[in-house]
Each structure stands twice: as structure tokens, then as C-alpha cells.
Amino acid sequence: MNIYPLKREKKDLNSFTCKSCGETYDEFLMKKEWNVCPKCQYHYPVTAYDRILMITDSGSFSEFDKCLTSVDPLNFPEYKDKLISDKKNTSLNDGVITGEAFIGGYPVVIGVMDSRFRMGSMGSAVGEKITRSIEESLKTRKPLILFSASGGARMQEGILSLMQMAKTSAALEQLNHEKILFVSVLTNPTMGGVSASFASLGDINIAEPQALIGFAGKRIIEQTIREELPENFQTSEFLLEHGQLDMVVKRSELKQALSIILKIHHLNFRECL
Amino acid sequence: MNLQELIKLENHIAELKEMSTNHHLDLTEVLNNLEQKANEIRNHLNENMKVWDKIKLCRIQQRPTTLDYIHHIFEDFIELHGDRLYGDDPALVSGIAIFDGMPITVLGNQKGKNTKDNIYRRFGMSQPEGYRKALRIMQQANKFNRPIVTFINTPGAFPGREAEERGQSVAIASNLREMASFEVPIICIVIGEGGSGGALALGIGNRIFMLENTFYSVISPEGAAALLWKDATQAKRAAEALKITAKDLMKLGVIDEVIKEPVGGAHNDLLLQSQYIKQTLRKALQELGHLDKGIIRQQRYDKFRKIGEYMDEILG
Numbered sequence: 084m085n086i087y088p089l090k091r092e093k094k095d096l097n098s099f100t101c102k103s104c105g106e107t108y109d110e111f112l113m114k115k116e117w118n119v120c121p122k123c124q125y126h127y128p129v130t131a132y133d134r135i136l137m138i139t140d141s142g143s144f145s146e147f148d149k150c151l152t153s154v155d156p157l158n159f160p161e162y163k164d165k166l167i168s169d170k171k172n173t174s175l176n177d178g179v180i181t182g183e184a185f186i187g188g189y190p191v192v193i194g195v196m197d198s199r200f201r202m203g204s205m206g207s208a209v210g211e212k213i214t215r216s217i218e219e220s221l222k223t224r225k226p227l228i229l230f231s232a233s234g235g236a237r238m239q240e241g242i243l244s245l246m247q248m249a250k251t252s253a254a255l256e257q258l259n260h261e262k263i264l265f266v267s268v269l270t271n272p273t274m275g276g277v278s279a280s281f282a283s284l285g286d287i288n289i290a291e292p293q294a295l296i297g298f299a300g301k302r303i304i305e306q307t308i309r310e311e312l313p314e315n316f317q318t319s320e321f322l323l324e325h326g327q328l329d330m331v332v333k334r335s336e337l338k339q340a341l342s343i344i345l346k347i348h349h350l351n352f353r354e355c356l
Numbered sequence: 357m358n359l360q361e362l363i364k365l366e367n368h369i370a371e372l373k374e375m376s377t378n379h380h381l382d383l384t385e386v387l388n389n390l391e392q393k394a395n396e397i398r399n400h401l402n403e404n405m406k407v408w409d410k411i412k413l414c415r416i417q418q419r420p421t422t423l424d425y426i427h428h429i430f431e432d433f434i435e436l437h438g439d440r441l442y443g444d445d446p447a448l449v450s451g452i453a454i455f456d457g458m459p460i461t462v463l464g465n466q467k468g469k470n471t472k473d474n475i476y477r478r479f480g481m482s483q484p485e486g487y488r489k490a491l492r493i494m495q496q497a498n499k500f501n502r503p504i505v506t507f508i509n510t511p512g513a514f515p516g517r518e519a520e521e522r523g524q525s526v527a528i529a530s531n532l533r534e535m536a537s538f539e540v541p542i543i544c545i546v547i548g549e550g551g552s553g554g555a556l557a558l559g560i561g562n563r564i565f566m567l568e569n570t571f572y573s574v575i576s577p578e579g580a581a582a583l584l585w586k587d588a589t590q591a592k593r594a595a596e597a598l599k600i601t602a603k604d605l606m607k608l609g610v611i612d613e614v615i616k617e618p619v620g621g622a623h624n625d626l627l628l629q630s631q632y633i634k635q636t637l638r639k640a641l642q643e644l645g646h647l648d649k650g651i652i653r654q655q656r657y658d659k660f661r662k663i664g665e666y667m668d669e670i671l672g
């Protein structure tokens with residue numbers, strides 16, 4: 084386990100035009116709000132390390148398995164090249180960062196997916212890192228917090244990717260059996276094999292506003308049933324209404340909400356008598 | 357003895373209290389006497405409320421709702437939604453919170469605060485999703501060893517086509533069975549209408565309390581009147597016959613304690629009502645918290661096991 088100093092990337096700041104409300108402003112303003120449009124509150128994706136900075140107590144994060152990375156088990160066309168270019172573009176070794184940290188003073192095991200790396204898709208490496216973080220949570224009995232952002236299972240690793248759904252869910256069964264808290268935070272987008280495995284299995288399922296969450300893609304559904312689907316179909320708000328989520332929480336309030344949940348969870352009622 | 361007299365007396369007491377603090381006078385004895393007299397009038401007024409008055413009082417718009425009590429009794433309430441199956445029922449609210457430093461799971465039927473809100477909340481009548489959400493949240497409480505507090509205030513489970521299609525009966529029945537299995541203390545408080553199965557689905561507790569002016573019944577008085585006498589206007593008569601007030605249920609051995617209400621009803625003093633509930637809750641949690649998990653479950657079973665009145669006819 085290594086401790087990595089977290090620094091926010093400094094890039095040239097350009098103007099930014101919101102695709103949701105059309106407003107243009109300095110990109111700096113967006114960064115300041117953790118990629119939430121200051122005008123219409125649209126939640127844009129954030130990188131995994133930014134998420135960790137935003138959510139965990141300052142300096143408390145220490146990373147697991149930083150060097151674990153994908154191979155190309157099926158010799159799948161173009162996969163190797165794509166991995167190389169994603170690594171170069173993101174400085175990540177795969178689609179999820181895991182580690183331990185404190186949130187609001189409470190220790191947690193945390194995993195954060197990064198949708199820039201192969202759309203955050205889950206192959207063997209992502210599945211392994213998630214499973215190891217669940218095992219760490221089992222070992223230390225620290226609550227587990229997973230932030231998902233994923234297009235689903237990674238096609239290029241075929242059936243092995245599908246089986247990561249089973250592997251992560253089976254590990255969560257052990258966590259459930261041991262009565263250790265798991266909070267799943269679903270962010271934009273959480274689809275397919277990730278939505279249909281660990282991301283939906285939280286004791287508490289939280290989503291950011293307007294995140295796209297679902298199993299099958301909207302277009303596939305429309306083609307299959309030959310019906311047009313409502314505007315808000317498969318959004319966080321849609322899922323809340325349909326009973327799949329406990330809460331929809333704005334990015335700016337997420338740390339506070341997680342802190343209170345952890346606070347309540349850490350209390351033992353028999354010790355309070 | 358009437359309400360005007362009481363208000364006059366209460367004002368007088370307040371004046372004397374102010375005087376005694378301002379002028380450092382010891383008026384303890386006088387004040388105690390007056391307080392006692394005020395209490396006598398309060399009791400007299402409350403005791404002389406007719407069943408039908410109580411029912412009306414339970415149903416008025418200003419009657420405090422589950423969320424009102426949650427916000428006045430608990431800290432750090434986080435509302436949790438959804439049954440993870442089909443929907444999120446706004447007629448039933450649930451979540452986690454802190455009471456006296458203790459982690460608590462709290463849930464209850466939720467009526468609206470006005471007409472619009474009431475339509476949204478379906479007047480506190482749940483679909484199966486509501487009961488399934490309640491079950492999910494209570495199972496989580498059991499998993500994480502958190503006591504459960506439920507607030508009951510519903511005319512009944514929602515009568516509708518979709519409710520039947522999605523298994524209203526199965527949803528209620530599952531709650532009755534599962535609540536019997538939990539190894540954490542469950543405390544149920546009827547704060548308004550205790551409408552039949554829809555109320556019982558949150559009502560399998562180690563302790564069951566009713567606010568003084570509430571009722572808890574197998575069927576609504578209107579429903580009973582319509583079925584028995586084909587005449588809903590006979591509801592008053594049915595209400596008397598069914599024995600549904602807190603006092604009646606106490607006599608029948610169904611509930612553990614009646615929580616008093618401020619004079620004129622809970623809505624007249626939400627803060628005071630919340631204080632009364634807090635006191636009762638505190639005492640119950642202290643008693644139950646010291647019991648072993650298995651005993652908590654057994655105690656609840658024994659409580660319901662012994663309800664019923666019957667006789668064995670000895671055959672010659």
C-alpha cells in the first residue's frame with residue numbers, strides 16, 4: 084500500500100459550454116464546483132482521483148493494487164492498443180481506483196470507477212480490484228463505499244468479464260453475511276453488467292442527480308418494443324420513483340450525507356443505554 | 357370545568373412563574389397547587405371526550421404526521437426510499453436517525469399536510485411498495501442491530517386494482533411474519549388512525565403505545581356501519597361498539613401504555629407531545645435494550661401469542 088499525494092491536475096483553462104443549458108463560462112468555475120454546471124447543476128463526470136479528493140478526508144487516502152492492470156486474454160482485435168492509449172490518456176492502470184480512507188472521520192474501504200478508461204467497463208482487472216476491496220472490508224470490518232461509473236462489462240474480455248459480475252456479487256454476499264455496511268454510489272453512467280451486479284447491491288444505494296442508470300441501453304429498448312421512451316427514462320430520478328434507489332444526492336452534499344450515514348452506522352445502541 | 361377555565365388558569369400560572377423569577381419569590385407551593393388543579397381539568401376534559409370526538413381529532417388536517425414527530429424527536433434523520441422492486445411509496449416514510457445518541461431505524465405511515473400533499477401521499481394509504489419498503493428498511497435495521505420505531509397513522513392499506521395485482525395481501529402478511537423474527541427492539545406508536553391491516557403491517561412490536569386520542573381498529577367505523585347496517589351514517593354507533601380507543605385497547609390487553617396528549621389534542625402542542633413520546637420511548641428502549649437478542653424476539657412472540665379471548669366448553 085502506498086500513499087500518493089493527490090494533486091488536482093492543472094491544465095490550460097479554457098471556456099466551457101454546458102451541453103445541458105448552453106451557458107458558456109470559464110472552465111475554472113466548473114472545476115471549482117467539481118464539474119457541476121454552476122448554472123443548471125448538470126453533473127458532469129469527475130475523474131476517480133478528483134472524486135477521492137472531494138469525498139475523503141484530506142490526506143487520508145491510501146491506494147491498494149495501484150499496479151494491477153488488464154491483459155488481453157482473448158487476443159481480441161485492437162484491445163491491446165486501446166489499453167495502451169487509455170493508460171496514456173488517463174495515467175490510470177485500469178478503470179477503478181481502490182484504497183482505504185476516512186470520510187467525516189470514519190474509516191472506510193473505498194473504490195471509485197473512472198469512466199475515461201474503456202468507458203469504466205469491468206474486465207478481469209476491475210473485477211479483481213473491486214473484489215479485493217470487498218475482501219479488505221471483510222477483513223477489517225470497515226464499511227465499503229463504491230462509486231460506479233461504467234458502461235458495463237468489458238466486451239473485449241468476453242465471458243471473463245461476465246463472470247466478474249458473479250465474482251463481485253458473490254464477494255458482496257459474504258459482506259452481507261458478515262453484516263458489514265456497503266454503500267453504493269451510482270454516478271453517470273452506470274449501465275449493464277455493473278448496474279446488474281455490485282452497483283445495485285448496496286445496503287444503501289445513492290445516485291447523483293440525472294445520472295444514467297440502467298440495464299439495457301435506451302436505443303435497444305426502443306428498437307425492441309417500438310415505442311418512444313420518456314425523456315427521464317433511466318435517470319436517477321426515474322429510478323428513485325421506481326424504488327431502486329434510497330436517495331438522490333447532489334455532488335456538493337454527498338460527503339455530508341455519507342458522513343452522517345457512517346456516523347449512525349458506527350453507533351452501537353447497547354453502548355448508549 | 358371547561359376549556360376557558362383551563363386557559364385562564366394556565367395564564368395565571370405563567371404570570372406567577374414570571375413574577376417569582378423576576379422578584380425572587382418562592383411560590384413553589386402555590387404553583388404546585390395550581391398545576392395540580394390544571395392537570396385535573398385537563399384529565400377531566402380528555403376523559404370526557406366521546407369516541408367520535410377522538411376519531412374526528414385523529415383525522416383533522418392539523419394532526420401532526422410521522423415526519424413532524426421524526427423531526428421533533430430524532431436527530432440526523434436520513435430518509436431512505438424505495439422497495440428495490442417497483443416503486444417508492446410516499447404514503448410511507450422510512451430512514452435512519454439518532455435518538456439519545458442511539459442509532460435508530462424509524463418509519464411510519466405518512467399523511468399529507470394539505471390537500472395537494474394528501475393526494476400525493478394517498479391520505480396515508482400504502483400500496484404494496486410501501487410495505488415492502490418498510491420491510492426492507494426493517495431488515496436492514498435487524499442486520500445492523502438498530503432498534504426500530506414505527507409511527508402508525510393510516511386509514512388502512514390502499515384499496516385498488518394495482519394494489520391487488522401487485523400483492524397487497526402478500527406484502528402485509530410478509531411484514532407480520534418478518535417483524536416477528538427480528539432480534540432488535542421494535543416500538544410501535546399509534547399517532548392517529550390505526551386502520552386495520554394497513555396499520556398492523558407496522559405494528560408487530562415489543563411495545564405498542566397509543567396516543568390518548570387515537571384509535572386502532574379491525575375496520576373503519578364507516579366500513580363497519582356499511583357492512584353491518586348498510587348505512588355509513590351509523591358510523592358513530594359502530595365506533596362505540598367496536599371498542600377502538602386507546603383506553604379500550606389497554607383494557608383488552610392489546611397495547612402497553614397510553615401516551616397522554618396535550619389538552620385539545622396533539623396538534624395544540626407538538627413540542628409537548630414530542631416530549632411525552634420521547635419519555636415513553638426512552639424508557640422502553642432502556643428496558644428492551646438490556647435484553648438478549650433471543651429474548652427480545654421471544655418476548656414479542658409471547659406478547660401476541662396470548663392475545664385472544666375464548667372458552668373451552670367441557671363436554672360431558
Ligand SMILES: [Zn+2]
Nearest residue numbers: 101104120123
Ligand atoms: Zn448547465
